[in-house]
Amino acid sequence: MVFVFVLLALGVLVAANWYLWRRLFRDTTAGPGWVRRTGVAVVAGGWALAVGALVAERTGAPFWLQQTLAWPGFLWLALSVYLLVALVAGEAVRPLLRRFLERRARSKAQAVPAAVPQPAPVPAGAPADEPGAREQAAPVPAEEPGEPGEPERTPSVAMPSRRLFVSRVVGGAAAVAALGTVGAGTYGVLNGPGVKRVTVPLAKLPRAAHGYRIAVVSDIHLGPVLGRGFARRVVDTINATQPDLIAVVGDLVDGSVKDLGPAAAPLAGLKARHGTFFVTGNHEYFSGAEQWVQEVRRLGMRPLENARTELPWFDLAGVNDVAGESEGQGPDFAKALGDRDPARACVLLAHQPVQIHDAVEHGVDLQLSGHTHGGQLWPGNFLAAAANPTVAGLDHYGDTQLYVTRGAGAWGPPTRVGAPSDITVIELASRQA
Template sequence: MALLVVLFVLLALAVLVAANWYLWRRLFRDTTARPGPVRRGGAVLIGGGWALAIGALVAERAGAPFWLQRTLAWPGFLWLALSIYLLLGVVVGEAVRPVLRRVLERRAARAAEPAAVPEREPVPVPAKAKPEPAKGEAAKGQAQDPPPAPAPSRRLFVSRVVGGAAAAAAVGTVGYGTYGVLRGPGVKRVTVPLAKLPRAAHGYRIAVVSDIHLGPVLGRGFAQKVVDTINATQPDLIAVVGDLVDGSVKDLGPAAAPLAGLKARHGSYFVTGNHEYFSGAEQWVEEVRRLGLLPLENARTELPWFDLAGVNDIAGESEGLGPDFTRALGDRDPARACVLLAHQPVQIHDAVRHGVDLQLSGHTHGGQLWPGNLFAAAANPTLAGLERHGDTQLYVTRGAGAWGPPTRVGAPSDITVIELASRRA
């Protein structure tokens, strides 16, 4: 097993080095005529960017001083996102290069063709003596008219156009995706019919928020935006479905403080996500309880019209605090509708076996950074949105924040208001 881990690490390192060498070659070596400061600067940029990115990841997981985490997080995590789209840009550029080169070759060939000139009778021109310039004047003329600088080669020109376009597209994509996260999540509204829901609960609204990921990048101001957005929807109940934080209560307690302002008629509930178990899950459970949220640790509460249950995240199994569906759901009345809060969509299989009507989850971020959605979809039964699994419906929110790069591409953040509908209404 240890040998396999070492081989995997070496393979991943080789792929990373090869990809970044290719990136440096296309953006810096191929766009310059000869070695110089641009090539050296490109190597420093790429190497330094990855040093910051790895440093940010290690500092967060190792619990480094929070000021150091914040110092490394912004440049390091943004470089992670930027490098993805720079690499995608230069790969797409491989298809553009031959086309652009062919266009330039045809244009050059047309320009080299002699123009057809109609024949005319020669007109004799009397010879005129032309005075020879003085030596000083000739020297002066040469000094005033230096030979033109040679134009860049066709290959160099194509490399500069393609490299510049790839860089501009990557910077624009990451910039817009980061702006989308920092301005705060939008509100998505989804109606979910439940067969067992009584008529009196028709139109009951649950605000679902997941994956806020408060940490070195997203702090107190972002938490306040989330709280304000949720409260503006005037929900009957609020469900915080895990991955609230990336850090300890000591470092992020002030950032999470705005959660005390959440307002709903039937209260706010919380279940753990996998990132809570990287950050001190038991301490965070107590902290959210202090802030006024009600943690559902493999537990259930009976609301007037349906049961609301919650299970711990799968990551808690390493601490003996994993999900326990029997404890949360085993003795409930099956005639009542049941809504389950579970961070990861893969928990749907246990929810189906226990007769849950609706599971509310997060975790996937909708892929966060395209084409990450392809990998996230392969690892989860539902990437985002509402789907049916047997007699159980599963809704997956894309989440309010972002992990790592504070950037989303093709997966905008959201807070979802689930409106329950009774089929008896």
């Protein structure tokens, strides 16, 4: 079954890339030549870099190699997605543009008056059958093939060049649209996350805690693309909100402590009245979760590994990500929540939104999650919605509320389209206030 799925996925990938090459390079050229050969090199080379970047990251290749492959490889992934989207949309434009050009050509042809043979005047008294009269009345030769007055030959002469023109217009527009989309989406990520503010009322929250601020950050994804400078930007953005508590809900890194320790160092500068708390995400288990738990503790964060702490006005709990189950370190809701006082409000940190169902069973008031990136690259939000109960924002599941942040960074392509990155400041509201 797995083999069939891999074979099907490979077939779809090959077909999609052949389509890109055909529309961008073959259909826009009059015949074989260097442009078509360059197109093969660009498409095949782009995917070779993309696969190389993914394999290098997952296998722990030398960090310099990961960095070398990551930028061109991951950006090609994003660019190929939007080239494909733009070219498919262009299929609807092609017949309309051809029809417009045909009508314009027909209108021009009709505007040129057809040459009609006119008899020459015959001198007075000259018989009509004299040689001179016959010569002067000789008809004008008919139009040669290919002239505007011969419509039946027009398609065979004009249509090839017209088809080439349409292909170049649609292909060029698709390339410009894709480059612009990826460029803007990449700039948005590298420029750093914005700040969202959301008020969440909790029935059990005492009046004294009204207005309590939790800065929620997830999916920073420090790695071969996003490094120390990006981490510093995240820290500055969070500290500027002056939160009471900071919650880092997983997927902090994509790589080992050895490679990314210097990039994560600015996180030691996070400041909040009640401290910074951390739970693992699935990517921590790809990167050495135990080492990273120790490292974030060294940086001044407090890991909540299936644990709970009692703050002055509510309980704060955290569970490991479900990816930890393969290492015997999965989420344990009973350990984190089993013996707590149900009269107190409870806020749970859990990386993946799918953990909401266990949170409901254990009477959690608010779960804070990330993981989805909001889809990151449209139309990826539809795929994210199929795998997660909530893709982004605040939602209700019985008496439990779930808030999902779109995350601060990006995985793979350092690009977001239709899902801008964010750090969310959750302001808790007491219904007694």
